[in-house]
Amino acid sequence: MTAAADFQPETDAPENTGTGENENPATAEAAEITADGTDAAAAADGSPDEAPADAEPEQTPESTDDAEPAVADAEPAVADAGPAAGAETPAPASDEPWGRVDEDGTVSVREAAGWRVVGQYPDGSAEEALAYFERKYSDLASEVTLLEVRHRRGGASASDLRATARTINGKLDGAAAVGDLASLAARVAALTETLAAESETEAVAARAAVDDAVKARTELVEKAEALAARDPKTVQWKQASADLNALFEQWQSQQQSGPRLPKSTAQQLWKRFRDARATVDKHRRAFYAELDEAHKTVRDRKSRLVEKAEALSSKGEDGIPAYRELLDEWKTAGRAGKKVDDALWARFKAAGDALYGARVEREAADAEASREKIELKRGLLEEAKAVGDERDIAKARSILTGIQRRWDEIGRVFPRDTERSLDDELRRVENALRTREDADWKRNDPEQKARANDMTRQLTDAIQKLEDEVEAAKATGDKRAIAKATEALEARRSWLKALGG
Numbered sequence: 001m002t003a004a005a006d007f008q009p010e011t012d013a014p015e016n017t018g019t020g021e022n023e024n025p026a027t028a029e030a031a032e033i034t035a036d037g038t039d040a041a042a043a044a045d046g047s048p049d050e051a052p053a054d055a056e057p058e059q060t061p062e063s064t065d066d067a068e069p070a071v072a073d074a075e076p077a078v079a080d081a082g083p084a085a086g087a088e089t090p091a092p093a094s095d096e097p098w099g100r101v102d103e104d105g106t107v108s109v110r111e112a113a114g115w116r117v118v119g120q121y122p123d124g125s126a127e128e129a130l131a132y133f134e135r136k137y138s139d140l141a142s143e144v145t146l147l148e149v150r151h152r153r154g155g156a157s158a159s160d161l162r163a164t165a166r167t168i169n170g171k172l173d174g175a176a177a178v179g180d181l182a183s184l185a186a187r188v189a190a191l192t193e194t195l196a197a198e199s200e201t202e203a204v205a206a207r208a209a210v211d212d213a214v215k216a217r218t219e220l221v222e223k224a225e226a227l228a229a230r231d232p233k234t235v236q237w238k239q240a241s242a243d244l245n246a247l248f249e250q251w252q253s254q255q256q257s258g259p260r261l262p263k264s265t266a267q268q269l270w271k272r273f274r275d276a277r278a279t280v281d282k283h284r285r286a287f288y289a290e291l292d293e294a295h296k297t298v299r300d301r302k303s304r305l306v307e308k309a310e311a312l313s314s315k316g317e318d319g320i321p322a323y324r325e326l327l328d329e330w331k332t333a334g335r336a337g338k339k340v341d342d343a344l345w346a347r348f349k350a351a352g353d354a355l356y357g358a359r360v361e362r363e364a365a366d367a368e369a370s371r372e373k374i375e376l377k378r379g380l381l382e383e384a385k386a387v388g389d390e391r392d393i394a395k396a397r398s399i400l401t402g403i404q405r406r407w408d409e410i411g412r413v414f415p416r417d418t419e420r421s422l423d424d425e426l427r428r429v430e431n432a433l434r435t436r437e438d439a440d441w442k443r444n445d446p447e448q449k450a451r452a453n454d455m456t457r458q459l460t461d462a463i464q465k466l467e468d469e470v471e472a473a474k475a476t477g478d479k480r481a482i483a484k485a486t487e488a489l490e491a492r493r494s495w496l497k498a499l500g501g
Contacts, residue, residue: 099178101126137179158198224276299336309351316358366414
Protein backbone atom coordinates (compact mmCIF):
# COMPACT_ATOMS: atom_id res chain seq x y z
CA MET A 1 0.00 0.00 0.00
CA THR A 2 2.19 2.89 -1.21
CA ALA A 3 -0.38 5.26 -2.61
CA ALA A 4 -0.88 7.01 0.72
CA ALA A 5 2.66 8.43 0.49
CA ASP A 6 1.79 10.35 -2.69
CA PHE A 7 -0.84 12.66 -1.18
CA GLN A 8 -0.22 16.35 -2.15
CA PRO A 9 -3.01 18.43 -0.57
CA GLU A 10 -2.95 22.19 -1.49
CA THR A 11 -4.04 23.69 1.80
CA ASP A 12 -2.81 26.00 4.51
CA ALA A 13 -4.57 24.11 7.31
CA PRO A 14 -2.92 24.48 10.71
CA GLU A 15 -0.04 22.11 11.30
CA ASN A 16 -0.67 19.02 13.44
CA THR A 17 0.89 19.30 16.85
CA GLY A 18 -0.54 16.07 18.23
CA THR A 19 1.27 12.90 19.08
CA GLY A 20 0.17 11.00 16.01
CA GLU A 21 -2.06 8.65 17.98
CA ASN A 22 -5.29 10.53 17.10
CA GLU A 23 -6.39 11.62 13.66
CA ASN A 24 -5.97 15.31 12.75
CA PRO A 25 -9.17 16.89 11.28
CA ALA A 26 -7.12 19.44 9.30
CA THR A 27 -4.91 16.82 7.71
CA ALA A 28 -7.88 14.59 7.05
CA GLU A 29 -9.48 17.43 5.07
CA ALA A 30 -6.22 18.36 3.34
CA ALA A 31 -5.67 14.75 2.23
CA GLU A 32 -8.91 14.57 0.25
CA ILE A 33 -7.13 15.55 -2.99
CA THR A 34 -3.95 13.86 -4.21
CA ALA A 35 -1.19 15.51 -6.21
CA ASP A 36 -2.69 14.42 -9.56
CA GLY A 37 -6.26 15.30 -8.49
CA THR A 38 -7.46 11.71 -7.88
CA ASP A 39 -9.67 10.69 -5.00
CA ALA A 40 -7.67 9.89 -1.86
CA ALA A 41 -9.75 6.78 -1.13
CA ALA A 42 -9.01 5.41 -4.62
CA ALA A 43 -5.31 6.14 -4.17
CA ALA A 44 -5.33 4.10 -0.99
CA ASP A 45 -6.16 0.87 -2.89
CA GLY A 46 -9.68 0.71 -1.60
CA SER A 47 -8.71 0.91 2.05
CA PRO A 48 -11.71 1.87 4.23
CA ASP A 49 -12.19 5.60 5.00
CA GLU A 50 -12.55 4.91 8.70
CA ALA A 51 -11.59 2.10 11.06
CA PRO A 52 -14.43 0.21 12.75
CA ALA A 53 -15.73 1.84 15.87
CA ASP A 54 -14.49 -0.98 18.06
CA ALA A 55 -10.96 -0.69 16.60
CA GLU A 56 -10.43 3.17 16.76
CA PRO A 57 -7.44 3.32 19.08
CA GLU A 58 -5.11 0.42 19.32
CA GLN A 59 -5.26 0.60 23.10
CA THR A 60 -8.97 0.03 23.73
CA PRO A 61 -10.12 -1.17 27.13
CA GLU A 62 -10.50 -4.65 25.68
CA SER A 63 -7.03 -4.73 24.08
CA THR A 64 -4.92 -2.71 26.50
CA ASP A 65 -3.32 -5.69 28.10
CA ASP A 66 -2.37 -7.18 24.75
CA ALA A 67 -1.22 -3.93 23.03
CA GLU A 68 1.07 -2.56 25.74
CA PRO A 69 3.66 -5.34 25.48
CA ALA A 70 3.58 -5.24 21.68
CA VAL A 71 4.36 -1.54 21.52
CA ALA A 72 6.95 -1.78 24.23
CA ASP A 73 8.71 -4.60 22.39
CA ALA A 74 8.78 -2.46 19.26
CA GLU A 75 10.79 0.41 20.87
CA PRO A 76 14.24 -1.11 20.31
CA ALA A 77 13.35 -1.84 16.70
CA VAL A 78 12.45 1.77 16.08
CA ALA A 79 15.75 2.96 17.47
CA ASP A 80 17.71 0.54 15.30
CA ALA A 81 15.70 0.72 12.11
CA GLY A 82 14.96 4.47 11.80
CA PRO A 83 16.93 5.94 8.85
CA ALA A 84 18.91 9.13 9.34
CA ALA A 85 17.30 12.38 8.11
CA GLY A 86 18.15 12.96 4.47
CA ALA A 87 19.41 9.38 3.92
CA GLU A 88 18.51 7.81 0.60
CA THR A 89 16.11 4.88 0.81
CA PRO A 90 16.21 2.29 -1.98
CA ALA A 91 12.95 2.16 -3.92
CA PRO A 92 10.96 -0.96 -3.03
CA ALA A 93 9.84 -3.47 -5.58
CA SER A 94 6.38 -2.68 -6.92
CA ASP A 95 4.97 -5.92 -5.54
CA GLU A 96 6.49 -5.53 -2.06
CA PRO A 97 4.12 -3.86 0.46
CA TRP A 98 5.14 -1.29 3.07
CA GLY A 99 3.35 -3.13 5.86
CA ARG A 100 2.35 -6.57 7.04
CA VAL A 101 0.04 -8.03 9.67
CA ASP A 102 0.83 -11.14 11.71
CA GLU A 103 -1.81 -13.62 12.77
CA ASP A 104 -2.02 -12.08 16.25
CA GLY A 105 -2.76 -8.65 14.78
CA THR A 106 0.78 -7.29 15.12
CA VAL A 107 1.45 -4.69 12.40
CA SER A 108 4.96 -3.97 11.07
CA VAL A 109 6.36 -1.43 8.60
CA ARG A 110 9.14 -2.14 6.14
CA GLU A 111 12.21 0.06 6.47
CA ALA A 112 15.72 -0.03 5.04
CA ALA A 113 17.00 -2.05 8.00
CA GLY A 114 14.08 -4.48 7.93
CA TRP A 115 10.66 -4.78 9.46
CA ARG A 116 9.71 -2.71 12.49
CA VAL A 117 6.70 -3.39 14.67
CA VAL A 118 4.42 -0.36 14.92
CA GLY A 119 1.56 -1.78 17.02
CA GLN A 120 -1.27 -4.30 17.25
CA TYR A 121 -4.85 -4.37 15.94
CA PRO A 122 -6.19 -7.64 17.44
CA ASP A 123 -9.93 -6.99 17.14
CA GLY A 124 -10.17 -6.52 13.36
CA SER A 125 -9.16 -8.13 10.10
CA ALA A 126 -5.69 -7.78 8.61
CA GLU A 127 -7.01 -5.31 6.02
CA GLU A 128 -8.56 -3.13 8.71
CA ALA A 129 -5.37 -3.25 10.77
CA LEU A 130 -3.23 -2.25 7.80
CA ALA A 131 -5.67 0.49 6.73
CA TYR A 132 -5.61 1.99 10.20
CA PHE A 133 -1.81 2.41 10.25
CA GLU A 134 -1.80 3.56 6.62
CA ARG A 135 -4.13 6.39 7.65
CA LYS A 136 -1.58 7.29 10.29
CA TYR A 137 0.98 7.53 7.50
CA SER A 138 -1.39 9.62 5.39
CA ASP A 139 -1.72 12.08 8.24
CA LEU A 140 2.05 12.40 8.45
CA ALA A 141 2.34 12.80 4.68
CA SER A 142 -0.32 15.54 4.76
CA GLU A 143 1.64 17.42 7.40
CA VAL A 144 4.81 17.24 5.28
CA THR A 145 2.91 18.34 2.17
CA LEU A 146 1.24 21.20 4.04
CA LEU A 147 4.65 22.40 5.26
CA GLU A 148 5.99 22.35 1.69
CA VAL A 149 2.94 24.26 0.43
CA ARG A 150 3.36 26.90 3.12
CA HIS A 151 6.99 27.29 2.11
CA ARG A 152 6.14 27.64 -1.58
CA ARG A 153 3.37 30.17 -1.00
CA GLY A 154 5.45 32.34 1.30
CA GLY A 155 4.11 34.55 4.05
CA ALA A 156 5.47 32.46 6.91
CA SER A 157 8.94 33.10 8.30
CA ALA A 158 11.65 30.53 7.74
CA SER A 159 12.26 30.25 11.47
CA ASP A 160 8.60 29.33 12.11
CA LEU A 161 8.67 26.76 9.31
CA ARG A 162 11.88 25.26 10.71
CA ALA A 163 10.20 24.83 14.08
CA THR A 164 7.30 23.03 12.39
CA ALA A 165 9.77 20.89 10.45
CA ARG A 166 11.47 19.82 13.69
CA THR A 167 8.10 18.86 15.15
CA ILE A 168 7.20 16.78 12.08
CA ASN A 169 10.63 15.15 12.05
CA GLY A 170 10.10 14.12 15.66
CA LYS A 171 6.79 12.51 14.67
CA LEU A 172 8.44 10.59 11.80
CA ASP A 173 11.12 9.16 14.06
CA GLY A 174 9.69 5.80 15.11
CA ALA A 175 6.22 6.72 13.86
CA ALA A 176 3.48 4.12 14.39
CA ALA A 177 2.45 4.28 10.73
CA VAL A 178 2.72 2.15 7.58
CA GLY A 179 4.17 3.79 4.46
CA ASP A 180 7.36 5.21 2.97
CA LEU A 181 8.49 6.99 6.11
CA ALA A 182 12.05 7.35 4.79
CA SER A 183 10.87 9.48 1.82
CA LEU A 184 8.90 11.72 4.14
CA ALA A 185 11.97 12.13 6.35
CA ALA A 186 14.08 12.95 3.27
CA ARG A 187 11.60 15.61 2.13
CA VAL A 188 11.60 17.16 5.59
CA ALA A 189 15.41 17.08 5.70
CA ALA A 190 15.71 18.77 2.28
CA LEU A 191 13.21 21.45 3.27
CA THR A 192 15.01 21.96 6.57
CA GLU A 193 18.28 22.57 4.74
CA THR A 194 16.61 25.17 2.48
CA LEU A 195 14.95 26.83 5.45
CA ALA A 196 18.27 27.05 7.28
CA ALA A 197 19.73 29.23 4.47
CA GLU A 198 16.57 31.32 4.33
CA SER A 199 16.64 31.75 8.10
CA GLU A 200 20.11 33.25 7.86
CA THR A 201 18.91 35.70 5.19
CA GLU A 202 15.90 36.56 7.33
CA ALA A 203 18.12 37.08 10.33
CA VAL A 204 20.32 39.54 8.39
CA ALA A 205 17.24 41.40 7.14
CA ALA A 206 15.75 41.37 10.64
CA ARG A 207 18.94 42.84 12.11
CA ALA A 208 18.97 45.55 9.42
CA ALA A 209 15.31 46.29 10.12
CA VAL A 210 16.02 46.53 13.84
CA ASP A 211 18.95 48.88 13.17
CA ASP A 212 16.72 51.08 10.99
CA ALA A 213 14.00 51.03 13.63
CA VAL A 214 16.49 52.01 16.34
CA LYS A 215 17.72 54.86 14.13
CA ALA A 216 14.17 56.08 13.43
CA ARG A 217 13.20 55.81 17.09
CA THR A 218 16.39 57.67 18.08
CA GLU A 219 15.51 60.51 15.69
CA LEU A 220 12.13 60.86 17.40
CA VAL A 221 13.87 60.95 20.79
CA GLU A 222 16.32 63.63 19.63
CA LYS A 223 13.51 65.78 18.24
CA ALA A 224 11.62 65.48 21.53
CA GLU A 225 14.78 66.36 23.48
CA ALA A 226 15.33 69.37 21.21
CA LEU A 227 11.84 70.61 22.09
CA ALA A 228 12.58 70.06 25.77
CA ALA A 229 15.87 72.00 25.53
CA ARG A 230 14.30 75.21 24.14
CA ASP A 231 13.88 78.32 26.30
CA PRO A 232 10.29 78.15 27.61
CA LYS A 233 9.91 81.90 27.13
CA THR A 234 10.55 81.64 23.36
CA VAL A 235 8.32 78.62 22.69
CA GLN A 236 4.98 78.86 20.92
CA TRP A 237 3.32 76.30 23.18
CA LYS A 238 0.34 75.54 20.99
CA GLN A 239 2.62 74.55 18.10
CA ALA A 240 5.12 72.83 20.40
CA SER A 241 2.37 70.68 21.94
CA ALA A 242 1.14 69.72 18.47
CA ASP A 243 4.70 68.81 17.41
CA LEU A 244 5.23 66.67 20.51
CA ASN A 245 1.90 64.87 20.01
CA ALA A 246 2.88 64.15 16.40
CA LEU A 247 6.19 62.66 17.60
CA PHE A 248 4.33 60.46 20.10
CA GLU A 249 1.95 59.23 17.39
CA GLN A 250 4.93 58.34 15.21
CA TRP A 251 6.48 56.51 18.18
CA GLN A 252 3.30 54.45 18.67
CA SER A 253 3.06 53.71 14.94
CA GLN A 254 6.65 52.47 14.82
CA GLN A 255 6.13 50.45 17.97
CA GLN A 256 3.03 48.75 16.56
CA SER A 257 4.09 48.15 12.96
CA GLY A 258 7.89 48.09 13.22
CA PRO A 259 10.21 45.29 14.33
CA ARG A 260 10.62 44.47 17.99
CA LEU A 261 13.66 46.22 19.44
CA PRO A 262 15.99 44.68 21.99
CA LYS A 263 14.50 45.19 25.42
CA SER A 264 17.39 47.21 26.85
CA THR A 265 17.56 49.50 23.80
CA ALA A 266 13.78 49.98 23.71
CA GLN A 267 13.66 50.79 27.43
CA GLN A 268 16.56 53.26 27.14
CA LEU A 269 15.01 55.11 24.17
CA TRP A 270 11.58 55.17 25.80
CA LYS A 271 13.06 56.58 29.02
CA ARG A 272 14.69 59.42 27.07
CA PHE A 273 11.49 60.11 25.13
CA ARG A 274 9.37 59.98 28.29
CA ASP A 275 11.76 62.30 30.14
CA ALA A 276 11.70 64.77 27.23
CA ARG A 277 7.89 64.75 27.23
CA ALA A 278 7.86 65.26 30.99
CA THR A 279 10.27 68.22 30.67
CA VAL A 280 8.19 69.84 27.94
CA ASP A 281 5.03 69.35 30.00
CA LYS A 282 6.75 70.81 33.08
CA HIS A 283 7.92 73.87 31.15
CA ARG A 284 4.49 74.30 29.58
CA ARG A 285 2.75 74.16 32.96
CA ALA A 286 5.22 76.63 34.47
CA PHE A 287 4.83 78.97 31.50
CA TYR A 288 1.05 78.99 31.68
CA ALA A 289 1.09 79.35 35.46
CA GLU A 290 3.31 82.42 35.11
CA LEU A 291 1.17 83.68 32.25
CA ASP A 292 -1.99 83.27 34.30
CA GLU A 293 -0.47 85.31 37.10
CA ALA A 294 0.61 88.03 34.64
CA HIS A 295 -2.85 88.00 33.06
CA LYS A 296 -4.43 88.41 36.47
CA THR A 297 -2.31 91.51 37.18
CA VAL A 298 -3.11 93.04 33.78
CA ARG A 299 -6.80 92.19 34.18
CA ASP A 300 -6.95 94.04 37.50
CA ARG A 301 -5.16 97.05 36.06
CA LYS A 302 -7.37 97.27 32.97
CA SER A 303 -10.49 96.78 35.09
CA ARG A 304 -9.54 99.88 37.06
CA LEU A 305 -8.97 101.82 33.81
CA VAL A 306 -12.41 100.76 32.59
CA GLU A 307 -14.02 101.95 35.82
CA LYS A 308 -12.27 105.35 35.51
CA ALA A 309 -13.33 105.68 31.87
CA GLU A 310 -16.93 104.87 32.69
CA ALA A 311 -16.85 107.46 35.51
CA LEU A 312 -16.06 110.18 32.90
CA SER A 313 -19.38 109.73 31.14
CA SER A 314 -21.01 112.49 33.22
CA LYS A 315 -18.46 115.05 31.97
CA GLY A 316 -19.40 114.61 28.34
CA GLU A 317 -17.00 116.21 25.86
CA ASP A 318 -14.94 117.70 28.68
CA GLY A 319 -13.92 114.19 29.74
CA ILE A 320 -12.10 113.47 26.46
CA PRO A 321 -8.63 114.71 27.60
CA ALA A 322 -8.78 112.50 30.70
CA TYR A 323 -10.00 109.59 28.55
CA ARG A 324 -6.99 110.02 26.25
CA GLU A 325 -4.67 109.73 29.23
CA LEU A 326 -6.45 106.52 30.27
CA LEU A 327 -6.05 105.25 26.70
CA ASP A 328 -2.29 105.81 26.87
CA GLU A 329 -2.18 103.76 30.08
CA TRP A 330 -4.28 101.03 28.44
CA LYS A 331 -1.75 100.70 25.59
CA THR A 332 1.08 100.04 28.04
CA ALA A 333 -0.88 97.79 30.41
CA GLY A 334 -0.12 94.51 28.58
CA ARG A 335 -2.46 91.64 27.71
CA ALA A 336 -4.85 89.76 29.96
CA GLY A 337 -5.84 86.96 27.59
CA LYS A 338 -7.92 87.30 24.43
CA LYS A 339 -11.38 86.75 25.95
CA VAL A 340 -10.76 88.98 28.97
CA ASP A 341 -9.07 91.66 26.84
CA ASP A 342 -11.94 91.69 24.36
CA ALA A 343 -14.54 92.03 27.09
CA LEU A 344 -12.67 94.81 28.94
CA TRP A 345 -11.89 96.68 25.71
CA ALA A 346 -15.55 96.60 24.71
CA ARG A 347 -16.44 98.38 27.96
CA PHE A 348 -13.52 100.84 27.68
CA LYS A 349 -14.37 101.71 24.08
CA ALA A 350 -18.04 102.16 24.91
CA ALA A 351 -17.09 104.72 27.58
CA GLY A 352 -14.95 106.60 25.02
CA ASP A 353 -17.67 106.42 22.38
CA ALA A 354 -20.05 108.11 24.80
CA LEU A 355 -17.59 111.00 25.31
CA TYR A 356 -16.85 111.43 21.61
CA GLY A 357 -20.53 111.04 20.88
CA ALA A 358 -21.19 114.12 23.04
CA ARG A 359 -18.62 116.02 20.98
CA VAL A 360 -20.26 114.93 17.74
CA GLU A 361 -23.63 116.09 19.01
CA ARG A 362 -22.18 119.46 20.06
CA GLU A 363 -20.42 119.89 16.71
CA ALA A 364 -23.61 119.04 14.87
CA ALA A 365 -25.45 121.69 16.87
CA ASP A 366 -22.65 124.20 16.26
CA ALA A 367 -22.69 123.46 12.52
CA GLU A 368 -26.42 124.07 12.43
CA ALA A 369 -25.97 127.36 14.29
CA SER A 370 -23.05 128.35 12.01
CA ARG A 371 -24.96 128.26 8.75
CA GLU A 372 -25.89 131.99 8.94
CA LYS A 373 -22.37 132.96 10.08
CA ILE A 374 -20.84 131.08 7.16
CA GLU A 375 -23.01 133.00 4.71
CA LEU A 376 -22.02 136.31 6.34
CA LYS A 377 -18.32 135.53 6.07
CA ARG A 378 -18.67 134.49 2.44
CA GLY A 379 -20.32 137.88 1.84
CA LEU A 380 -17.31 139.62 3.44
CA LEU A 381 -15.01 137.67 1.12
CA GLU A 382 -16.91 139.07 -1.84
CA GLU A 383 -16.34 142.60 -0.46
CA ALA A 384 -12.65 141.81 0.06
CA LYS A 385 -12.17 141.45 -3.70
CA ALA A 386 -12.30 145.28 -3.87
CA VAL A 387 -9.06 145.44 -1.86
CA GLY A 388 -7.09 144.06 -4.77
CA ASP A 389 -8.79 146.35 -7.24
CA GLU A 390 -8.13 149.55 -5.22
CA ARG A 391 -4.98 151.34 -6.54
CA ASP A 392 -4.66 153.55 -3.49
CA ILE A 393 -2.84 151.37 -0.97
CA ALA A 394 -3.98 153.36 2.06
CA LYS A 395 -7.60 153.15 0.99
CA ALA A 396 -7.24 149.44 0.27
CA ARG A 397 -5.89 148.96 3.80
CA SER A 398 -8.86 150.84 5.23
CA ILE A 399 -11.31 148.62 3.34
CA LEU A 400 -9.58 145.43 4.53
CA THR A 401 -9.48 146.63 8.16
CA GLY A 402 -13.21 147.17 8.16
CA ILE A 403 -13.81 143.72 6.71
CA GLN A 404 -11.54 142.11 9.36
CA ARG A 405 -13.38 143.89 12.19
CA ARG A 406 -16.75 142.62 11.01
CA TRP A 407 -15.20 139.16 10.43
CA ASP A 408 -14.16 138.92 14.07
CA GLU A 409 -17.55 140.16 15.26
CA ILE A 410 -19.26 137.25 13.46
CA GLY A 411 -17.20 134.81 15.56
CA ARG A 412 -16.17 131.21 15.01
CA VAL A 413 -18.04 128.84 12.75
CA PHE A 414 -18.33 125.06 12.56
CA PRO A 415 -17.30 122.63 11.30
CA ARG A 416 -13.65 123.48 11.70
CA ASP A 417 -12.77 122.53 8.11
CA THR A 418 -15.17 125.16 6.79
CA GLU A 419 -13.77 127.76 9.18
CA ARG A 420 -10.20 127.04 8.06
CA SER A 421 -11.21 127.30 4.41
CA LEU A 422 -12.85 130.72 4.92
CA ASP A 423 -9.91 132.02 6.98
CA ASP A 424 -7.45 130.92 4.29
CA GLU A 425 -9.32 132.89 1.61
CA LEU A 426 -9.27 136.10 3.71
CA ARG A 427 -5.59 135.52 4.52
CA ARG A 428 -4.73 135.44 0.81
CA VAL A 429 -6.28 138.92 0.42
CA GLU A 430 -4.26 140.16 3.40
CA ASN A 431 -1.01 138.73 2.04
CA ALA A 432 -1.54 140.30 -1.39
CA LEU A 433 -2.10 143.75 0.17
CA ARG A 434 0.93 143.35 2.42
CA THR A 435 3.09 142.54 -0.58
CA ARG A 436 1.92 145.76 -2.30
CA GLU A 437 2.61 147.74 0.89
CA ASP A 438 6.14 146.37 1.19
CA ALA A 439 6.94 147.24 -2.40
CA ASP A 440 5.55 150.78 -1.99
CA TRP A 441 7.52 151.33 1.17
CA LYS A 442 10.73 150.32 -0.52
CA ARG A 443 10.11 152.75 -3.32
CA ASN A 444 9.39 155.69 -0.97
CA ASP A 445 12.10 155.03 1.61
CA PRO A 446 14.51 158.10 1.73
CA GLU A 447 17.58 155.97 2.10
CA GLN A 448 16.50 153.82 -0.80
CA LYS A 449 15.84 156.95 -2.84
CA ALA A 450 19.27 158.42 -2.01
CA ARG A 451 20.98 155.23 -3.00
CA ALA A 452 18.93 155.10 -6.16
CA ASN A 453 19.82 158.73 -7.07
CA ASP A 454 23.49 158.10 -6.54
CA MET A 455 23.30 154.98 -8.70
CA THR A 456 21.38 156.94 -11.34
CA ARG A 457 24.06 159.61 -11.43
CA GLN A 458 26.78 157.03 -11.78
CA LEU A 459 24.95 155.26 -14.56
CA THR A 460 24.28 158.57 -16.34
CA ASP A 461 27.97 159.40 -16.27
CA ALA A 462 28.87 155.94 -17.48
CA ILE A 463 26.38 156.14 -20.30
CA GLN A 464 27.77 159.52 -21.43
CA LYS A 465 31.29 158.14 -21.42
CA LEU A 466 30.27 155.01 -23.33
CA GLU A 467 28.46 157.13 -25.94
CA ASP A 468 31.70 159.03 -26.51
CA GLU A 469 33.59 155.75 -26.86
CA VAL A 470 31.10 154.53 -29.43
CA GLU A 471 31.52 157.72 -31.49
CA ALA A 472 35.28 157.46 -31.29
CA ALA A 473 35.21 153.82 -32.39
CA LYS A 474 32.99 154.68 -35.31
CA ALA A 475 35.40 157.38 -36.35
CA THR A 476 38.25 154.88 -36.47
CA GLY A 477 36.12 152.19 -38.10
CA ASP A 478 37.12 149.57 -35.46
CA LYS A 479 34.15 147.22 -35.55
CA ARG A 480 35.29 145.23 -32.52
CA ALA A 481 35.60 148.37 -30.41
CA ILE A 482 32.26 149.61 -31.70
CA ALA A 483 30.54 146.33 -30.71
CA LYS A 484 32.12 146.24 -27.26
CA ALA A 485 31.27 149.87 -26.46
CA THR A 486 27.71 149.45 -27.79
CA GLU A 487 27.09 146.33 -25.65
CA ALA A 488 28.29 148.10 -22.50
CA LEU A 489 26.18 151.14 -23.33
CA GLU A 490 22.98 149.11 -23.72
CA ALA A 491 23.60 147.33 -20.38
CA ARG A 492 23.96 150.66 -18.52
CA ARG A 493 20.82 152.03 -20.12
CA SER A 494 18.87 148.87 -18.98
CA TRP A 495 20.06 149.33 -15.38
CA LEU A 496 19.09 153.02 -15.48
CA LYS A 497 15.62 152.13 -16.74
CA ALA A 498 15.19 149.64 -13.90
CA LEU A 499 15.95 152.39 -11.40
CA GLY A 500 13.28 154.55 -12.99
CA GLY A 501 15.69 156.93 -14.63
